[in-house]
Amino acid sequence: MSKGIILSGMRPTGRLHIGHLSVLENWAKMQDEYKCYFMVADLHSLTTKFDDTVNLHEDTRQMVLDWLGAGIDPVKSAVFVQSSVKEHAELHLYLSMNIPISWLERCPTYKDQVAQFGKQGKDITTYGFLGYPVLMASDILLYLSDTVPVGEDQLPHLEMTREIARRFNFLYKTDLFPEPKALLGRFPLVPGVDGRKMSKSYGNDIAISSTSEEVKKRTNAMITDPGRVRREDVGNPEVCIVHKYQEIYNNQMLESVQKACRSASRGCVDCKKEVYQVMEDMLEPIRKRKAEYQNSTYNNLKEYLQKLNNLEEPSKNRQDGSLDESLVTEKFDIFWRNSGRKDKEVLKKLGQSVIDDYKAGLITLNDVQSLLDAKFDYVNLIMIKGKERAGKVASETIKNARAAMNLRF
Ligand code: SF4
Structure with a gap:
């Protein structure tokens, strides 16, 4: 029985260093006790790096690989990219409507960060950066998280999330959002090999x-x-x-x-x-x-999909072998029209195995689509399935938030 729901994330900074390992080890442990959502916080990175997005995609991929290597299990936990679940932006907008600017200006890190970036000649006094704590609250509340793993320095942010949840519930006479509590962790500060901050x-x-x-x-x-x-x-x-x-x-x-x-x-x-x-x-x-996840064989992709299906809806996936092969070939046709030479080669090689497995009830039609969307790449597939899993919960929360606010059309 799960102790609660956890949402945690990191900005996509590319390859992580050993200083991040204590946080990841903590995440890996929590997976067995909590329902976990681990998010690549790419929208957060835009609050300060809005002018530097060239490496965002590759940085995301490398960071996720490090997460997986450190023991994050994409079957136990939903691993996804924040911007791929549009409801983060939607809830951020709704919450922004009723959060006083004074709350945001008194956030202890706001002035510090503005000053620090200012010293490097960068002005981050944007609308988006000021609203950063609202985005963070949206991330947490979207999954109705009741527990947030934090270091002591992040407690003021969490307190603001609690205030934001309270305010929404009070204004719209609902109990939709729980006030999440802190799960305090101690994470040793590992110095760089020259004694400065590791970077x-x-x-x-x-x-x-x-x-x-x-x-x-x-x-x-x-x-x-x-x-x-x-x-x-x-x-x-x-x-x-x-x-x-x-x-x-x-x-x-x-x-x-x-x-x-x-x-x-x-x-x-x-x-x-x-x-x-x-x-x-x-x-x-x-x-x-990491090497296991980097090595995308059809077998490991299939195994991952099967584990997910068994976890989520075990009874629904018992197919009887009489499924309509033309549904799969239709999907193949669309993929073929939109893909380059390399992707076509993969499909030529794997197409028959996919059809056979579909007919044998080993994978579903949705799995076939996911495999094609992921271009048979393991990390892509994990992000697609993570987005699906997170998106289901997020859309339900948004539906309820809209109803509470009387946004009914
Ligand atoms: S100074 Fe040399 S011997 Fe002493 S703790 Fe450091 S590495 Fe070890």
Whole structure:
């Protein structure tokens, strides 16, 4: 029995780094306890990066692959792109109508962010950025989420979502929206290998998708105690970045490592070797899982669809083998007319298997359409099915919100 409903998301920033892993591990755990919706928050990224969308598609794809590698299961959870479920924008509009501007202006991060971007010469004092907390509330309330995993710094945002839900319910005399509660998590701040904030743009990150060689390079580049020039000098772990990593990822031996460092009976190479090994143990299973999703075979796509069908409507999918093949060929014809050479080749190769599986009742007509829409690509298929699953709930909420507001035509 699920403990509740969770919506959580990340802006599409492309390949994630190990600093994101604690959040993802938390998501992966929650999947077994909650009904989860994990969203690529592309509309949120437009609030500040409205002038820089060239990589949005590829960044989305890479980030989703990292999620999957880190253990997000697209059968247990709906994984989708925010802008593909239009109801996010619709609810945002409805809620915007009754939220006082003063609520938004007093949001603690608003002025900070405007100032920070201002220093970089960018003006983000837009209508959209001011309304960012309303969009966030729309995301959460659309799925009637009652629980939101947050860090302590995000509590004011969640409080605003609660106020927005209260205001809507009060104004329209409804109890449609629950006031979501916080599920507080502690996420260690992992520094970059040079001690600054970890960031791809600083070139000091360890990407989740790093190869062993790249991890080794980054670990070797980690800054140790700058005062320890020779092996026989005593060290100070407090100022050592390698040690910070030991604290976060390898803390069973911490005391003895500190002692040995302070007495110069251990060299920095030993620490770096250990940190490298811990990173490898952590990243290797992620690489393997990612490879499974990157490798789109028809069998793994079919298996995914079957699992989803069994989860959602087990009885509806018992087909009897007498289905109309012409329905599938009609879909193939449309696909054929609209696709390029590469897609046609895939269809030529897989078409008969799809028809056979459809006739045998192993996949539904809707599955055939999804496979074609996804162009037989696993990540595309996950996003299409995620959109369907999220969209069903979202459209029901919008229907009820419209009814509450008397928007009935
Ligand atoms: S021995 Fe280890 S803890 Fe001490 S300075 Fe070197 S890397 Fe850091």
